[in-house]
Amino acid sequence: xxxxxxxxxxxxxxxxxxxxxxxxxxxxxxxxxxxxxxxxxxxxxxxxxxxxxxxxxxxxxxxxxxxxxxxxxxxxxxxxxxxxxxxxxxxxxxxxxxxxxxxxxxxxxxxxxxxxxxxxxxxxxxxxxxxxxxxxxxxxxxxxxxxxxxxxxxxxxxxxxxxxxxxxxxxxxxxxxxxxxxxxxxxxxxxxxxxxxxxxxxxxxxxxxxxxxxxxxxxxxxxxxxxxxxxxxxxxxxxxxxxxxxxxxxxxxxxxxxxxxxxxxxxxxxxxxxxxxxxxxxxxxxxxxxxxxxxxxxxxxxxxxxxxxxxxxxxxxxxxxxxxxxxxxxxxxxxxxxxxxxxxxxxxxxxxxxxxxxxxxxxxxxxxxxxxxxxxxxxxxxxxxxxxxxxxxxxxxxxxxxxxxxxxxxxxxxxxxxxxxxxxxxxxxxxxxxxxxxxxxxxxxxxxxxxxxxxxxxxxxxxxxxxxxxxxxxxxxxxxxxxxxxxxxxxxxxxxxxxxxxxxxxxxxxxxxxxxxxxxxxxxxxxxxxxxxxxxxxxxxxxxxxxxxxxxxxxxxxxxxxxxxxxxxxxxxx
Numbered sequence: 001x002x003x004x005x006x007x008x009x010x011x012x013x014x015x016x017x018x019x020x021x022x023x024x025x026x027x028x029x030x031x032x033x034x035x036x037x038x039x040x041x042x043x044x045x046x047x048x049x050x051x052x053x054x055x056x057x058x059x060x061x062x063x064x065x066x067x068x069x070x071x072x073x074x075x076x077x078x079x080x081x082x083x084x085x086x087x088x089x090x091x092x093x094x095x096x097x098x099x100x101x102x103x104x105x106x107x108x109x110x111x112x113x114x115x116x117x118x119x120x121x122x123x124x125x126x127x128x129x130x131x132x133x134x135x136x137x138x139x140x141x142x143x144x145x146x147x148x149x150x151x152x153x154x155x156x157x158x159x160x161x162x163x164x165x166x167x168x169x170x171x172x173x174x175x176x177x178x179x180x181x182x183x184x185x186x187x188x189x190x191x192x193x194x195x196x197x198x199x200x201x202x203x204x205x206x207x208x209x210x211x212x213x214x215x216x217x218x219x220x221x222x223x224x225x226x227x228x229x230x231x232x233x234x235x236x237x238x239x240x241x242x243x244x245x246x247x248x249x250x251x252x253x254x255x256x257x258x259x260x261x262x263x264x265x266x267x268x269x270x271x272x273x274x275x276x277x278x279x280x281x282x283x284x285x286x287x288x289x290x291x292x293x294x295x296x297x298x299x300x301x302x303x304x305x306x307x308x309x310x311x312x313x314x315x316x317x318x319x320x321x322x323x324x325x326x327x328x329x330x331x332x333x334x335x336x337x338x339x340x341x342x343x344x345x346x347x348x349x350x351x352x353x354x355x356x357x358x359x360x361x362x363x364x365x366x367x368x369x370x371x372x373x374x375x376x377x378x379x380x381x382x383x384x385x386x387x388x389x390x391x392x393x394x395x396x397x398x399x400x401x402x403x404x405x406x407x408x409x410x411x412x413x414x415x416x417x418x419x420x421x422x423x424x425x426x427x428x429x430x431x432x433x434x435x436x437x438x439x440x441x442x443x444x445x446x447x448x449x450x451x452x453x454x455x456x457x458x459x460x461x462x463x464x465x466x467x468x469x470x471x472x473x474x475x476x477x478x479x480x481x482x483x484x485x486x487x488x489x490x491x492x493x494x495x496x497x498x499x500x501x502x503x504x505x506x507x508x509x510x511x512x513x514x515x516x517x518x519x520x521x522x523x524x525x526x527x528x529x530x531x532x533x534x535x536x537x538x539x540x541x542x543x544x545x546x547x548x549x550x551x552x553x554x555x556x557x558x559x560x561x562x563x564x565x566x567x568x569x570x571x572x573x574x
Contacts, residue, residue: 011196014158018165018200021148022207025141025169029208030215032118032137033174039126040294043071049128051298053290065290068128069283075127076275079120080331084272087116092328093131093336094121094139095188096428098167102189103436107146107159114143120333124275128282130292130323131334133174134184138335141170141208142189161197164190165204172205173212176219180391181205187384188425191436224304225367227401233362235407237355241348241369242376242408246415248317248347249380252340253424256325257431263329271331278330285323291316292323295338303349304370310350317346336424340378348373368404371396375405376412381424385413450533451526453565454547454555460485463492463515470514471500479544479560483553484514490551493518496542521545524557530565533557 037047044067045058057067083090089097090113101109121136145166149159164185172181182198182205190197229235267274286292291299303313324339352369375388382388388409393401416423422430429436460483461470474482480497492515499517503509509516521540524533524547536545537559547555 013152014154014161014196014200015203017148017152017154017158017162018204019207021141021145021162021165022169022172022204023211024144024148025137025166025204026173026208026211026215028114028118028140028144029137029170029173029212032122032133032140033216035118035122036125036133036294039075039122041126043075043127044293048298049293050291050296053293053299065287068286068290068293069280072128072279072282072286073276074279075123075129076277076279076330076332079123079127079333080275081272082116082123083120083331083333084270087113089113090117090120090139090333091331092135092428093334093425094135095335095337096425098139098142098163098189099425099436100429100434101142101146102160102163104434106156107163108150109139109143109146109163111143111147114140114147117143117333124327124332124334125294127279128286128293129327129332129334130282130286130294130296130320130339131327131332131336132295132338132341133335134171134337135335136333137170137174138167138184138189141166141168160190161200164197164201168201168205169208172209173216175391176209176212176216177391177394178205178209179394180387181208183387183390184384187386188382223301224371224396225365227368227371227396228364229368229400229404230364231362233359234364234368235404237359237363237369238372238404238408239411241351241372242411243415244351245344245347245373245376245408246380246412247419248343249340249377249382249412249424250416250419252321252336252343252377252381253420253422253427255321256328256336256424257427259322259325260329263326275331278326282323282326282330285319285326289316289319289323292319296320296342297338300342300345300374303345304367306349306353306366308349310353313346313350313353317343317350320346336381337378340381340424341374344373344375344377345370346373347377371401372404372408376408379409380412380416383413383416383423385409448530448565449526450524450528450530450547450557451555453530453561454526454557455561457546457553457556458482460553461495461514462487463518464513466511467500467503467514467517468510470495471497471504474500479542479558481542481544483546484518485553491546491548491553493520494542494546495519523548525549526554530562534559534562537562 041047054065056064060067101107117136117139142163145162149162167189168181168185171184172178182201185201320339320342349366349370352366355363356366375392379385379388389405392405458477459473461473463484463486474497481494483491484493484495486492495514495517503517521542522536524536524545526547544558546553547557
């Protein structure tokens with residue numbers, strides 16, 4: 001019992017759980033990669049069909065590449081019923097479901113999701129699905145973190161951290177990229193985090209990466225050429241590439257959901273059969289462009305090393321958008337992270353080849369643009385610039401990539417912001433009516449006006465009042481927060497007991513005026529909804545806040561009053 005209590009509430013207990021989740025995520029990642037390679041070999045007779053696109057199956061040479069027509073259909077017959085009947089959350093690219101669980105469901109993910117997602121995604125990718133393995137492993141690791149946390153009965157904030165630990169561990173082991181795992185989890189899964197949360201996620205990622213390297217080797221998941229900036233004029237070319245990649249990232253997002261909508265509109269049969277029937281279309285696409293089979297890392301590497309012409313690179317970029325979108329649209333299970341890198345690499349390499357032809361003395365090798373395009377396209381689609389910078393740095397191991405990479409990625413992110421309110425992940429949720437950037441408002445909080453529940457204004461302090469006197473007034477206050485007024489009685493801000501105590505701690509600021517420690521919380525008015533007052537309290541970090549009309553404090557609202565007004569409801573931060 002004592003051990004269980006320590007796991008639930010102590011920092012050491014959270015550390016132990018983070019280690020456990022990191023190790024478990026590594027185990028799942030190893031099994032997941034083995035499943036993908038096993039199913040790919042069974043389906044094609046090769047470890048990675050994209051390395052020899054267009055080849056026939058060794059066991060059925062007479063069919064040539066036409067065997068690709070049957071492979072996605074057979075895979076769909078297996079994973080379609082599996083997902084539909086056992087864990088429907090496993091359909092699609094996975095990351096939005098984890099974001100939703102963390103933001104709206106208290107980080108609760110059904111435990112069966114891990115096993116179903118691993119098997120379904122491995123069948124989908126091994127059976128020709130043109131998707132990545134990062135979305136599945138994020139969902140798998142997150143489900144593990146959620147399950148471990150719920151078994152230990154940890155509080156909700158800790159459960160969110162453990163979900164992030166699982167996501168980071170999965171990325172770290174699968175891609176041999178612990179830094180990318182950490183920042184992916186912090187930037188996309190948690191979004192709002194503390195130093196403690198960061199530390200635990202790092203522990204999980206390091207643990208997972210160490211186990212992954214012991215089992216899978218220390219080589220990065222991509223072998224890339226050395227990167228050099230040979231002329232200062234290249235920065236201008238990288239900047240233009242960043243702008244283009246931002247547009248392409250948004251286009252990829254739009255194509256993904258456009259094709260998914262088209263599949264929804266056309267399909268009228270049972271959902272469990274949809275992947276198999278849709279597999280016919282995917283098979284035809286694979287026959288036409290066999291480089292789209294699976295994740296496609298060998299094709300990506302060839303592009304960056306300059307193996308393809310400009311026209312073919314652009315064809316591959318467009319085909320990947322369609323193939324990934326079709327795989328997701330027919331009910332497949334897999335990620336969009338690797339496809340966005342693929343599209344970016346094709347775009348960047350084509351752009352680099354064009355730039356080299358136009359400015360041979362300035363542009364440098366085309367492969368460098370392929371590398372930059374990878375990060376910039378992902379940033380344009382997912383709007384996760386830190387993750388984009390870190391993962392490309394981890395892949396190349398070269399510091400010289402940082403400046404051009406940051407230039408392109410920041411511009412790509414800015415273009416993405418200008419063109420779309422959502423990312424490739426959040427748009428899936430918004431289409432369901434879920435906006436993670438806004439608080440869910442329910443019941444009384446959506447209907448009650450602040451003016452109906454506000455209380456009497458406590459004794460205020462003058463802006464020129466010495467802090468030693470302000471401390472005495474604060475000591476008598478119920479919430480440790482007081483309004484500050486100027487000589488004319490107008491509202492100018494608030495003072496809190498914490499800030500005043502810190503100012504008086506060294507004994508040299510007793511005579512300083514209250515105006516020096518003013519805080520300015522969001523203004524709340526009588527006609528605002530109670531939910532808006534709760535948001536103002538949350539953002540200010542204060543226990544109470546004034547209700548202000550025309551620079552006069554007309555009421556007072558506190559957490560205690562807000563909670564008393566919501567007897568049958570709970571609210572949570574998004």
